Amino acid sequence: MGRKSLKEIRQLEIIKVFYKVAKKEGLENTSIAKIAAVMEINPSLIIHYFKTKDELTYALIDYTLEKYxxxxxxxxxxxxxxxxxxxxxxxxxxxxxxxxxxxxxxxxxxxxxxxxxxxxxxxxxxxxxxxxxxxxxxxxxxxxxxxxxxxxxxxxxxxxxxxxxxxxxxxxxxxxxxxxxxxxxxxxxxxxxxxxxxxxxxxx
Amino acid sequence: MGRKSLKEIRQLEIIKVFYKVAKKEGLENTSIAKIAAVMEINPSLIIHYFKTKDELTYALIDYTLEKYxxxxxxxxxxxxxxxxxxxxxxxxxxxxxxxxxxxxxxxxxxxxxxxxxxxxxxxxxxxxxxxxxxxxxxxxxxxxxxxxxxxxxxxxxxxxxxxxxxxxxxxxxxxxxxxxxxxxxxxxxxxxxxxxxxxxxxxx
DNA sequence: ATATTAATTGAACATTTAGTCAATAAACAA
DNA sequence: TTGTTTATTGACTAAATGTTCAATTAATAT
The missing domain is CATH 1.10.357.10 (Tetracycline Repressor, domain 2)
Known part of the structure; x- marks a missing residue:
């Protein structure tokens, strides 16, 4: 019933682009709009998957620290x-x-x-x-x-x-x-x- | 001839308030407007003494590192x-x-x-x-x-x-x-x- | 085909940002 | 008093910020 969820896939994609942009421009200069621009998607789609920017930031940190x-x-x-x-x-x-x-x-x-x-x-x-x-x-x-x-x-x-x-x-x-x-x-x-x-x- | 310069005095005052605000709210959340609000002066006065925000940031770092x-x-x-x-x-x-x-x-x-x-x-x-x-x-x-x-x-x-x-x-x-x-x-x-x-x- | 669920968009929002520029006010020297 | 220099303000800008919300599109199950 209904469409299949892409949540985890998309979230990971977003995080990876976030990382890439932040690496180049700095964490504090990386906005949702910039990430969306690189992905060629609408900014509101990012908010759809991460309710706030803070949540997105936490996700980025979580993702990267795991690697260590x-x-x-x-x-x-x-x-x-x-x-x-x-x-x-x-x-x-x-x-x-x-x-x-x-x-x-x-x-x-x-x-x-x-x-x-x-x-x-x-x-x-x-x-x-x-x-x-x-x-x-x-x-x-x-x-x-x-x-x-x-x-x-x-x-x-x-x-x-x-x-x-x-x-x-x-x-x-x-x-x-x-x-x-x-x-x-x-x-x-x-x-x-x-x-x-x-x-x-x-x-x- | 002309008015005495307050440059160094004012610059130091601004830096100190910058430090105080940034300490509480974080460097990336500290705007010129916020500093000006605390000092009860006009934001453009800060720009008058530090041409750009970058310059202000450098001054803050310089000031603080010296202490070490x-x-x-x-x-x-x-x-x-x-x-x-x-x-x-x-x-x-x-x-x-x-x-x-x-x-x-x-x-x-x-x-x-x-x-x-x-x-x-x-x-x-x-x-x-x-x-x-x-x-x-x-x-x-x-x-x-x-x-x-x-x-x-x-x-x-x-x-x-x-x-x-x-x-x-x-x-x-x-x-x-x-x-x-x-x-x-x-x-x-x-x-x-x-x-x-x-x-x-x-x-x- | 229909109903359902999620993906995605697009338009708008109020707020904040760094910065410009002209005007005024205050101090100082002659 | 008259210049001259600096301090300070106030009005303004264009761009960017994070979010919201309704509308649309696409996939899947019955």
Whole structure:
């Protein structure tokens, strides 16, 4: 009875165009009208699928943050962890994979919303906590497998992520792509040290 | 000849109100009209002192970023450094002094502009580099005074700032004020370790 | 064919935006 | 007093903002 719903399909299309436009022009300069223009649809159609612009923004953040958890896909199902499972994860954390998942400028624009919008804050909290918990668990399992010997896995995970986030924050503003890749090695080396692993063994 | 210029005074007044409104409502929701309304002046007066809104935004960022360098005021002129000069600086870095200097939400909103506006990027680069250089110099001087023994002062400074920035990034989103103060101690302890200083001696 | 449901459009809305321009008011020097 | 310079206002603009609502079109089930 009645026409088939396109809701989820269209919503995803809209979100993807939203992302594309916001990436180029900035989150705060991306209007519903602009998105509609790119899609060659009527602006009111967007409002039809997302009742307000806020709702659309939440959807964008939700969609993009989800991607971040893919960093841990590599280690799925390998239990106990192999010798380089941890190395792959650490390498990924300090690689510029992140940039490809979610444009940095957009990421920080959304992050800034955190301070005014509880909903957004909760989304980011969920992601950051989840990432740290997963690294903690991995460190723990590597401990158990006798690969490393880390006193406080959770603390170590927190410190490693601080290095990741801190390095990104600084290098994004102070270094070009080439210098970025070069300098991030120092931060990665410190992460290895925190894990009690000689840099040489794991460096790829 | 002619009336005295109020330019600098008025500009500063406008910037301060801009900051206040943006802190409450968000950078992207702060219009010239809103600022003018708070000041009970005509919007065109703001345009008179800042030709475009962009120029006003740059002025705000410039004004606020300048404050950050005050973190190092404590160690002005003490050469060679005394025993706790370094401790004071480290404590300040990991304290929430920063929040009082520049609202965090606003800070990250402006930081996000970095990725689209070269001018803003340059401002942040200047600040972050300057902070790191000063800490490097301080570490060096503490080395020379025989207070510590750090292999690579610049690298250590970079890592310490990564811890600061990373901790702020994470704790701002995951912890309330109380938990923030509690958890940041772990990051600070790691900074002490990087400096080769027993935590106990310096903890205040 | 008909009824039903959803997709999509198009026209309109009040409000807000950054910015222009001319007019007036106030301060200062000669 | 007379210029000169700056401060400040007020009236205005064109464009853009997010939303609303009614109308139309298209697909699907009976």
């Amino acid at each position: 958890l893919t960093i841990y896909r590599a280690e799925k199902g390998t239990n106990p962890p192999s010798a380089d499972t941890l190395a792959v994860v650490i390498d990924d954390l300090f690689s510029r994979k992140w940039n490809k998942l979610f444009d940095d400028g957009l990421f920080y624009s959304c992050y800034a919303l955190t301070f005014r919008e509880k909903k957004v804050k909760e989304m980011y909290r969920k992601l950051t906590d989840s990432l740290r918990l997963r690294l903690t668990a991995l460190i723990q399992r590597c401990n158990d497998a006798g690969l490393i010997e880390v006193d406080n896995p959770r603390l170590t995970a927190d410190l490693i992520f601080a290095l990741v986030d801190g390095a990104y924050f600084y290098l994004s503003v102070s270094a070009n792509a080439k210098a970025f890749d070069e300098k991030i090695k120092d931060y990665k080396a410190e992460a290895y040290r925190l894990l009690g692993i000689p840099d040489v063994i794991f460096s790829s | 360098l005050t973190i190092y005021r404590a160690e002005k002129g003490t050469n060679p450094p005394s025993a706790d000069t370094l401790a004071v600086v480290i404590d300040d870095l990991f304290s929430r002094k920063w929040n009082k200097l520049f609202d965090d939400g606003l800070f990250y909103s402006c930081y996000a502009l970095t990725f689209r506006e070269k001018k803003v990027k340059e401002m942040y680069r200047k600040l972050t580099d300057s902070l790191r250089l000063r800490l490097t110099a301080l570490i060096q001087r503490c080395n020379d005074a025989g207070l510590i023994e750090v292999d690579n002062p610049r690298l250590t400074a970079d890592l310490i700032f990564a811890l600061v920035d990373g901790a702020y990034f994470y704790l701002s989103v995951s912890a309330n004020a109380k938990a923030f103060d509690e958890k940041i101690k772990d990051y600070k302890a790691e900074a002490y370790r990087l400096l080769g200083i027993p935590d106990v001696i310096f903890s205040s």
